[in-house]
Amino acid sequence: MGVGKGTIARALAKESKMFAIDTDDLIESLQNQKIKKIFAQYGEAHFRSLEQECANWIEQNVQGTIISIGGGFFKRPNFKNLGTIIYLQSTFDGILNRINAAPNAKKKLKKRPLLQNIEEARKLFDERQPIYADVANIVVNVENREIDDIVQEIIEKTR
Ligand SMILES: Nc1ncnc2c1ncn2[C@@H]1O[C@H](COP(=O)(O)OP(=O)(O)OP(=O)(O)O)[C@@H](O)[C@H]1O
Numbered sequence: 001m002g003v004g005k006g007t008i009a010r011a012l013a014k015e016s017k018m019f020a021i022d023t024d025d026l027i028e029s030l031q032n033q034k035i036k037k038i039f040a041q042y043g044e045a046h047f048r049s050l051e052q053e054c055a056n057w058i059e060q061n062v063q064g065t066i067i068s069i070g071g072g073f074f075k076r077p078n079f080k081n082l083g084t085i086i087y088l089q090s091t092f093d094g095i096l097n098r099i100n101a102a103p104n105a106k107k108k109l110k111k112r113p114l115l116q117n118i119e120e121a122r123k124l125f126d127e128r129q130p131i132y133a134d135v136a137n138i139v140v141n142v143e144n145r146e147i148d149d150i151v152q153e154i155i156e157k158t159r
């Protein structure tokens, strides 16, 4: 959430000539409903079952594609079968500063149910951060770095 995965995926797509997809977008289109609404109407457990459907579809149908994933997607049991996992690493404050600096900051914060309470979100980040580092095949620091520089590092490390 806010680490820059969408921005980096798009820049990487242009540079590598691969298409990029995003699991949050896939779920929203499958349901024809925004994530915020899915959480509000059906709860988080239902959202996680949609993430599972999405992981299964990717496993069976997607290759040679850049896939951005939601912050909790790593919990799907088949997650590691889906491809090379790149962890875009930043501190929590780095992420918050980035979201707050975005021109549509309020809208970005509002659309993510798990970012509504910043202290809860920080706790979740602290819990997940070591797991992200552990499941990743490649770790790339994205804090205070230019997008092009990050993209070049990803290309070099995935060659
Ligand atoms: N390396 C970078 N340097 C400066 N600004 C950046 C960088 N990466 C992303 N940004 C900016 O940070 C903001 C958040 O980026 P982005 O929307 O790509 O994050 P995200 O992880 O995809 O968020 P979400 O999952 O909530 O959609 C955007 O305004 C984007 O322009």
Ligand SMILES: O=C(O)C1=C[C@@H](O)[C@@H](O)[C@H](O)C1
Pocket: 001, 024, 035, 069, 070, 071, 072, 073, 111, 112, 113, 114
């Ligand atoms: O961190 C999370 O668990 C989430 C992150 C978002 O990308 C969305 O996938 C959803 O809001 C849940």
